[in-house]
Amino acid sequence: MSVSVETPTRRPARPVPAPPSDSAPPVGVERFSGRGLWTLVVVLAGTFMAIMDSFVVNVAVPSIREDLRASFAQVELSISGYVLVYGLLLVTGGRLGDLFGARRLFLAGTAVFTLASLAAGLAPDPVSLVVFRVAQAVGAALFYPQVLAVLQTAFTGAARARAYAAFGATIGLASVAGQVLGGLLIHLDLFGLGWRTVFLVNVPVGLLTLLGARRTLSPTRATTAGRGLDVTGVGLLSGALLLLSVPLVVGQQAGWPTWTWISLAASVPTLVAFLVWERRLAARGGSPLVDPALFRSRVFAGGNAIALTFFAGNAGLFFVLTLQLQNGMGYSPLAAGLTFAPLAVTFSVASLLAPRLQARLGRHTLTLGYAVNALGTLALLGTAWAAGDGLTGWLLMPALAVIGLGEGLGVSPLISTALSGVPARVAGAAAGVVETAGQVGMSLGVTVLGLVFSAAVGGAQHTAEPAAVSQAFTITLVGNLVLALAALALLPLFRAAPTAPTASTVDRN
Template structure:
């Protein structure tokens, strides 16, 4: 049961990142602008983030197995549309639908773990989910590179989406037989005002950040950013008042005040900003900067993928033994790898080989696995079982919001600076990520002590 649910979660997570390595091919095929390419990534992320908590609530109320299977069918259908999209507009629209269905699917995985497993089995399943999330991100770019370079029947980038169809159908058939039908004994209502306000806030923030640079920052982009601030404040007030009336809002303030949530979510959000930006700019640096093809662009990330996988196998045991110190050590290892990677790129440019980057990427993947796994294990520690769907949705909402924000902000920064110097553009973005990881190395000490149990 655990592994088939993880397989269902793997596809939507992988799909956020598999597109990165195909961006140059999509550009050549559909004649997309730089901002449209960012929307192919960020559009998926916005829909994903905005509806995650709603997905958790629907599973709590109507049954997690039912919602999981229905969302998986929708995701497979949207993937098929992405794969045959005739224009970039259709591709962006289908990606938004993909993100929406992924948002309904993913919370059922964590909530089912939370409801059916106990103690060490639950901790192991949550750790495996954290590992699966990271592995899916890295493997996505590797598989994307292989599929694009294979150019199956002259279809170029399209198989990166079409591959979801047979895999998704297999998961669907198996899941109907072995996934238990669970739901909350005390389901909460759908917070429609909170859902709409949160979605509007994310959209008002990410659209101008994604489109602003390519359009020369017209007045409406600044107006939308100001609107996002106002909408964010209104969302906070509405959610607080809803909880005061005895309701459970989309983002419950009391849930967010739990030690594991309040500290862990900030760290997950910050980590995701840097990680989302890295995967986006690294793919462009290798292909557009070093002029490697999609296959080599995907293979370039292989050292990170291998060490992340190996690290994830040992991370739960190491975290159980050394507690928060393991997270800090992982952050330091990742920081060392990123700093070494920047040095290799800047000093060797433009004669940087993929072998030159292999060791720094391997270090980064090893440290990342420890940090990523520990953070996911930490956040849900204190969440009551009957709020498992809500807590899972909040966690992945912040993660996905961070990934989309990283692409929209640091990705835009990279595109602006890469027009003049690709190596320096990469170094600028990675300097921000290095600063984030350094703060996480210190911040791990503030996580609850349960991690060491």
Template structure:
């Protein structure tokens, strides 16, 4: 992989970079177009976490039951995950700009509908549409980076995307709490959704002007196939796999029967894709997983997001339910993670060309150190002091996270053919969504079971929940370390 550059860590936005003879001149508007893509991506990813702190006011405003509230959260995540891979494939096969604009317009309209909701069913349907639209937008962003940024610039662009992913996830509770504080408990929850509307309306014409309207690569009819059977099998398998984790209101063990059923459907999906790929372009090419960097990176994302996302769930619940923080105060307490993650992600994008997967391993080790420090700080503090005591460790964990997400995406996608950039990015982000759902379900179950021991059990519940989250991160570190060792054993001149 090319060096990221000396001193500056890579080319500056708008600067020309060396390119092989015969290759096309990079789009001169690519950096400005990336900013618009990142704004849209930020909105869609922010809505994964921002709604959590608004649930009590949503319940009061629309008189919703617990099952309805669960669908407001999990319905978004489920629809988001279902759309990622098919939308990425459509972007690869057709016009990525058109797909992006459609997804952004649909997301903006669904946000307006959610903000205007008058009853439980209205809000749930709006959230499902909103999640589906978000799943259309996000793979176009990673596909755009793959196709528009050459050489070391790609690492820097993915670094900016990593900053958006890390900050949007961490800052959601803070922004949600702030909106409720400003607009009041009665209507504040509506602005959690309505805040997207003016941003989306402003971004649409700019995106239409800046994003390139072109097919990713010439490839004849083979690359225009949309594989409807593959879409059906993947959608069915993903839904069956995610439902037991996101729909926690289903009591009993019967719901877990969906997991082996999902694995069966996904096995059929793999078999179909192999067969379909012999003559046409499949929804997901199984050849991707023969590439060491892609297979390892997808597994790292799956395990890391299980740990990464569940930290915010546990921390927010501990502060609000256990220590009686307000929604705004709980959001402020998590802000150091967002700050560290955003700053380190940009740095990670500059360093990844030089250090590759080793940078990811360093980031994972740093996250583990930060989580251990946060658990210790919370254990030896109480009340309002807990937020201050955990600020430093959370900042450290955020710095580590910034060195994980973007560099891992860059390394994972580096060997992916450009014609599969969208679908490959969709699979990677589907792994992130599955990891998030599994992590919150597993860690949340452990946390709540310990918290049920009484008012003094919250500290133990927090320690245990963070330990399980750290366990997922440790799995990621183990995979990254194994990938590094395998890379050293391969010939140095391997492409």
């Protein structure tokens, strides 16, 4: 089967004094066949590995504590340290992909992630485990932004829509697979390795992904000499994200001491300083970490605002529902993971159906998805309120299936719309910004809704009576509903948005 291609005809009005990009304008595949299909398989394998690893570790916490004689704080640091470093480096990883090529960064990041997974699976003590988890985060932050960059530049038209749909379906499957697979691996205790298999399983997947990437991803090179990484921008953005993320990740467990509030407050002027620096650097003809011209598009800026709100609601729901299932209803990690299965199935199905709906409804597909998500959240709230202490996983599943349907229609179309019109030379950094918005949103959602849950349960989440946990879960679902409705209310930013900036528009700034 032949592969039809579309060669861009629009060119910048004058030579581009901009950061280096690929050696030629991107050639987008319009139909899946041959190399294009294998390219998609490879980047989705990386997506599955990165997303699954974010969830698979949670169920291993008790086993890690017992085997390594680790304190609860050490195990929590192995989780929170991953989240922190991953969130800090996403934009930088994306920008490095723009500078040196998505293929190089995907290969380098996957190699680091795979080696760190092997080391984590062999960790002899808690400190080593924390270090290797941080190394995993570095690898993930290097390769994951390249996934969206490849989807944006390697495909066009209907093929791009289907690629994003497959990306969304992969996220849904990986999210639940992480929890279910983690519980299953620990239960099976393969070769007597116990919790170590939740890390070691990444090794064969990572090696196959590396092999596939070397054979299928197109080599790219920089074409403009002398344009390096914006180190000052990296420092300012990393500082702002660090000041924001650390309190969100550890504040609740630490009891919100004074330093957490100082850190949160200091993140605002640091972020402002980053934005001012980026504008000045761009005005001088430099190579900013994030081109300020991107945010002149209401599509891109609005997409990031919606991503922050939408993912805050999703992550908050997953967090409080896990507490309800395990602490309120006494479910094992495996049983709790299986309760999420209907959500994952409908999420994946909806993601695959999204391109057809987009062809008919356009951006109204997002309106439909977020409305269904809000209705599912309302149904979940009604179910929890009506069932009270008699709530079971079976009663939750229908509402969770509806929520998954809405989320599936709301993830891949959101990302593809936010990145529409983004020039190929900054696709990596733009993808990193969208991913960072989602990551910050997830941290905010877990923190804010976690605070609501803790206040409702009286502060003792792990020792509270099941009835108190169930009541707190019902109360917290009101906050989830507010976030679901907020994401729906932000959609006019897309509908009223002018066309996103083209390559020439960004190049002039």
